[in-house]
Amino acid sequence: MSAGGAVTTPQSFLSFDFSLKRVGVASGNSLTRSATPLTTLTQDGDARFEAIARLIRDWQPAALVVGVPRHPDGAPHDNTARAQRFARQLAGRFGLPVHEVDERYTSVAARAEGAADVDAAAAALILEQFLRTV
Numbered sequence: 001m002s003a004g005g006a007v008t009t010p011q012s013f014l015s016f017d018f019s020l021k022r023v024g025v026a027s028g029n030s031l032t033r034s035a036t037p038l039t040t041l042t043q044d045g046d047a048r049f050e051a052i053a054r055l056i057r058d059w060q061p062a063a064l065v066v067g068v069p070r071h072p073d074g075a076p077h078d079n080t081a082r083a084q085r086f087a088r089q090l091a092g093r094f095g096l097p098v099h100e101v102d103e104r105y106t107s108v109a110a111r112a113e114g115a116a117d118v119d120a121a122a123a124a125l126i127l128e129q130f131l132r133t134v
Contacts, residue, residue, distance in 0.1 A: 011062035011134075014038075014055060015127035016090075017106065017119050018066060018083045023048065024119025027059050028127045030134055035127035037120030049093055056094055064090050067103025067126035074102075101130045 010031035017024035022042055028035030041051050056064075066087040069079045084100065091098040106122040106129075115121030 012059060013063055013065055013127055013130070014059055014061045015065035015101075015123045015130065016052075016067065016086070017103065017122040017126055018086045019079070019119070020044075020082065022119045023052075023086075024117070024121070024123035025052075025055060026120055026124035026127050027061070028124070028131055030131060033128070033131040035124040035131065037115070037117055037124045040117055040119040049089070052090070053094070056096070061096065063097040063099060064094070065099045065101055065127050065130045066090065067106060067122065068100045069103055072104065099130055101126050103129075 012029045015026045024040050025038045026035045068083045087098045106125040110118045110121035
């Protein structure tokens with residue numbers, strides 16, 4: 001229940017750890033505030049967005065979350081702009097809210113945890129970071 005006594009409906013999310021070659025994907029929800037790695041997409045162009053469309057159909061998320069990389073000091077770099085462009089493309093193609101999350105060190109953390117699929121595990125860490133704020 002929310003502070004006003006109204007029942008809040010849990011929301012589901014899909015998150016993305018974007019790179020030019022691979023996009024890690026995870027799902028999660030606001031009830032458990034946890035995320036599960038799903039897959040890593042290796043397609044590019046339209047094929048990548050077709051795969052994302054299938055995931056959106058299957059998981060019916062309320063919103064999408066995209067990890068935006070930055071340098072350790074917070075400064076943007078080339079991949080920062082690419083990830084932000086990807087976030088805008090998702091919003092435009094699928095009409096869902098898209099939230100950007102600072103994703104510094106998520107791939108490093110996923111590797112340190114021994115993840116079998118580092119990109120999907122990083123996407124789960126990105127989503128869990130987001131879920132702590134909602």
